[in-house]
Amino acid sequence: MKNEIIARFSNVSKIYKIKRLYSARKSVALKNFSFDIKRGEIIGLLGLNGAGKTTIMKLLAGLIFPDFGEILIGGIKPILSEAKQKIGFLPELPYFYPHMTCLEILTYYAKLSGLKGFKEEVNKIIEKVGLTEHVSKKISEYSKGMMQRLGLAQAILHEPELLILDEPVSGLDPLAIHEVRNLIAGINKDGTTVFLSSHSISELEKICHRVIILSRGEIVKTVLSDAWKIAGGLEEIFIDSIKGNNDENRLITVH
């Protein structure tokens, strides 16, 4: 269905509490954040370091909770297992046990997800992400690019409707970036909605249908791919949008 909403943030705020010995501070990571993710799209979250991207991804994955507002995935709260079945999540810093092989790890995740016929599924996914050659290598021998492919494999193993990728190409070399980008585009073509974050303008403009520009925990602009194609790129739009919204102090001292 066109324009079907797959996930929704309604007036979400997130405030981190930082405790010190004699005082406490609050850091407002997200302020009154509202937006929808539509089925079938690749939507990007663009912002400088500290803008609030990871906070949004973790809220959507149900790993942390909002202080105000509501998040729904297909009408269900992210904490519930029905919502978790609908999503796949690649964290900013994925971790896998270094002594295990790719095959062992994916088999473990497949069993955890209760996948039937998991041997076949695991082999299919390994081929899809291009790790067939490296299937028996230990993770300690994996390059960063191979780790990202494995991270993507674990995120799509249970065929989620919505794939959440936090900085999927950060730290990769140009060839690995190209390959991971093609992989994400292919997953989207197969019908999966993709929500990804990046601080790289050029990365997002190559792959996204729509980009949300985030600054200091607030949406400053939503841009459609047609708009940045006409403007000759996303950079000018991004710089203009975040100017004047980047020097505010978000730390509040509380007693």
Ligand SMILES: Nc1ncnc2c1ncn2[C@@H]1O[C@H](COP(=O)(O)OP(=O)(O)O)[C@@H](O)[C@H]1O
């Ligand atoms: N666990 C935490 N405790 C305190 N502050 C945090 C925590 N996680 C993130 N923050 C703060 O929240 C803001 C947004 O961080 P984050 O969501 O990680 O941004 P991004 O992913 O865009 O770099 C930053 O100011 C960061 O310092």
Ligand SMILES: [Mg+2]
């Ligand atoms: Mg981050």
